[in-house]
Amino acid sequence: MVRGSEWIESLPNGFEESVGERGCIVKWAPQTEVLAHAAVGGFWSHCGWNSTIESICEGVPMLCKPFFGDQHLNTSYICNVWKIGLELQNLERGNIERTIKRLMVDMEGNDIRKRAMDLKEKAAFCLVEEGSTSCSFNGLTKHISSASET
Secondary structure, eight states, X not given: XXXXXXXXXXXXXXXXXXXXXXXXXXXXXXXXXXXXXTTOOOEEEOOOHHHHHHHHHHTOOEEEOOOXXXXXXXXXXXXXXXXXXXXXXXXXXXXXXXXXXXXXXXXXXXXXXXXHHHHHHHHHHHHSTTSHHHHHXXXXXXXXXXXXXX
């Protein structure tokens, strides 16, 4: 864990200068707000469940690089079932560039973005009062309440 200002010291020498005004280096950012911004065209993620749900809820296609745990299974769903992302097989510069172009420029990326927006709409419908998520949650709370009364 990196505390206080130590995080900036862990960056490679000259990194801040090389970024210059092309980017902004911050310790933490509100991920859901960033994903909701219209300028975001894709999300490079380890594909933990929270990040996956946040990306789906904002309709943002994903570049997936899982490392451990549920991330591999989530990546499989993202890329092979829902087809709203592409997996980075390795971190070689040319491969990263090709994969980003596939997502952001190629026709394949157009299809992925369309599916991501479709899934966003479906997720939003599930979250309304009459949606499946609300109904399931209400059913669960009723079940728990009735079980505690007996």
